[in-house]
Amino acid sequence: MPKHTTEQITEKEWPLWEVFIRSKAGLDHKHCGSVHASDAEIALESARDVYTRRSEGISIWVVPSNAITASKPEDKESLFEPADDKIYRHPTFYDIPKGAGKM
């Protein structure tokens, strides 16, 4: 018999999952959107059906949205602006030997 009684199902919406797609071998998985699904396996299938219909991917990750810890928009100044005037952190002061080709 089934695992749950009807009364045990209290949420009206399925949980949200973030979808990451690898478009081709060698590239990173990239965030492309989200789906609602009851569990990880269904989330994976929904991601396939919604986000790879036009051959966009060769691999999919789904992650529960509530597993992501995000920075706050109001912290933007203190988190990111201090890096703006520290150009010496960019490796632009090196001469690259011709033989090295494109970096």
Place this chain on the structure above:
Amino acid sequence: MTELNKVNDLVQYAAQIGDNGLIIGHRMSEWCFRAPSIELEMALMNCALDLIGQARELYSYAGKAGDEGKKEDDFAYLRDEQDFRNALLAEVPNGDWGDTIVRLFFMSAYNKLFYTKLAKSTDAELAAIGAKSLKEVTYHLRFSSEWLIRLGDGTEESHRRAQKSIDDLWAYTGELFTMTDAEKRLLEDGISVDVTALKADWDRLVGQILDQATLSVPENDWMQSGSKSEGRHTEHFGYIITDMQYMQRRYPGCEW
């Protein structure tokens, strides 16, 4: 047997496999704008498009194999009810989510076994269509199996309703494993698939998933038939082709 009869058999066979895809594909397309969520709507439409795509390839081939210069549209839009030889399972109404999932599950389990064999047909074109379709129906089977497991092993209500869907649709599964005379003749040349030999594997495959879903296999073995062999359909079929063929009947030859 004369060459002409062989051609007729091949045309009938290709069209009949196509009919299965077109009719269940059309049924699934009826979920457009009605599915429980956008994700499921996309999933059903993807399946529908796969199935209708399979029908297009098979109708094109039937047209090419015959000598009347028929095109895929002639098969889909200009034949009458009794000319369609899809399995009855393909045409039963969508019902609720459970009915749609169970119908797709029964059909996909059959399609997976069927196309695996068709991919080895001695007819190169049918073999190629079989190989391509196999990938599509493998996903349909995965999708419908996962849903059936969740419905059966979900809540009391989803379990009860999924079991009812299985009980209601069970009588339509037997026809899948019957063979027409044309199919039997084509089997001698290795062109068609011996579907009677697929039944044991289908029972095993379906039994495994139903077991996982905590659902039971019905015990009744009386089966509906008539469409595949003689074009005798359920009372629902006329409405399908009325809807599907309206445009071509009203505006013959119309294109857009």
